Amino acid sequence: MGKIMKTYKKLLEMAEKRANYFCLLDPDKFEENEAAVIAKRCEDNGADGLLVGGSLMINNNFEKNLKLIKESVKIPVIIFPGLFSCVSPYADAILYLSLISSRNPQMLIGEQVRSAPLVKHYGLEAIGTGYMLIESGNSTSVHYLSHSFPLPHSKNDIAVAHALAGEYLGMKIIYMDSGSGAKFPISNEMINAVKKNISVPLIVGGGIRTPEIAYKKALFGADFVVTGNILEGNDDPELIREFAEAIHQVKRND
Ligand code: 1GP
Numbered sequence: 001m002g003k004i005m006k007t008y009k010k011l012l013e014m015a016e017k018r019a020n021y022f023c024l025l026d027p028d029k030f031e032e033n034e035a036a037v038i039a040k041r042c043e044d045n046g047a048d049g050l051l052v053g054g055s056l057m058i059n060n061n062f063e064k065n066l067k068l069i070k071e072s073v074k075i076p077v078i079i080f081p082g083l084f085s086c087v088s089p090y091a092d093a094i095l096y097l098s099l100i101s102s103r104n105p106q107m108l109i110g111e112q113v114r115s116a117p118l119v120k121h122y123g124l125e126a127i128g129t130g131y132m133l134i135e136s137g138n139s140t141s142v143h144y145l146s147h148s149f150p151l152p153h154s155k156n157d158i159a160v161a162h163a164l165a166g167e168y169l170g171m172k173i174i175y176m177d178s179g180s181g182a183k184f185p186i187s188n189e190m191i192n193a194v195k196k197n198i199s200v201p202l203i204v205g206g207g208i209r210t211p212e213i214a215y216k217k218a219l220f221g222a223d224f225v226v227t228g229n230i231l232e233g234n235d236d237p238e239l240i241r242e243f244a245e246a247i248h249q250v251k252r253n254d
Helices: 006-017 034-044 062-072 105-122 141-145 156-168 188-197 211-219 237-248
Strands: 020-025 049-052 077-079 093-099 126-133 173-177 202-205 224-227
Touching: 006 093, 006 126, 006 224, 020 034, 020 202, 020 237, 034 049, 034 062, 034 237, 049 062, 062 077, 093 105, 093 173, 126 156, 156 173, 156 188, 173 188, 188 202, 188 211, 211 224, 211 237, 224 237
Parallel strands: 020 049, 020 224, 049 077, 077 093, 093 126, 126 173, 173 202, 202 224
Antiparallel strands: none
């Protein structure tokens, strides 16, 4: 019998009620003691969860800062592993990604095989996630580093087929990402097409720069809207609040 997935259960409950806001934090980029302050600021201004991860590890601050983040908030702290070396016990769960839009075996299963024993060792909740990269008008870090082609921006049927395949393979969440710093976000039409076809929660991120755009992504079907870049170097709590309020307008049970 599988063990109870506490965090996943919570995400399902959240997604049933309304659209939610996740802030993506790259702990490797924080100065000493900045992590806790930023995490708390996100929580205090309406973020529903924190995704923690990045594409590169430059300062080797990941685990130290993740621990500080986890200790400073009550909302779920979920590892979003740009690198599979980002496995740590100081989180509620890890989005256990398989890059299903790629045909690169290393990103489909290779990295996961490397990290699985450590996930087990820590007893970390692994949430199987079908991760899909969508073409975004520029080459983002994740496109380049994953050695994979993104899905074409306007081919909604291809996106639907991938998301369905992910769900049928047992993945518990689908994450559609145009990559951090994307020139343009995933289209509302593609989000809607995927949402109408799957029954697991949908996370959408990449290139979402205004609360209005975030609202649209939620309205068209994103259960969790992610922003990353927009918060970097911006310490205005009001901006976080505006994103959260815009996204929270979208209720699911109406
Ligand atoms: C990337 O979805 C995230 O994985 C966030 O992207 O940094 O462009 O907001 P941005």
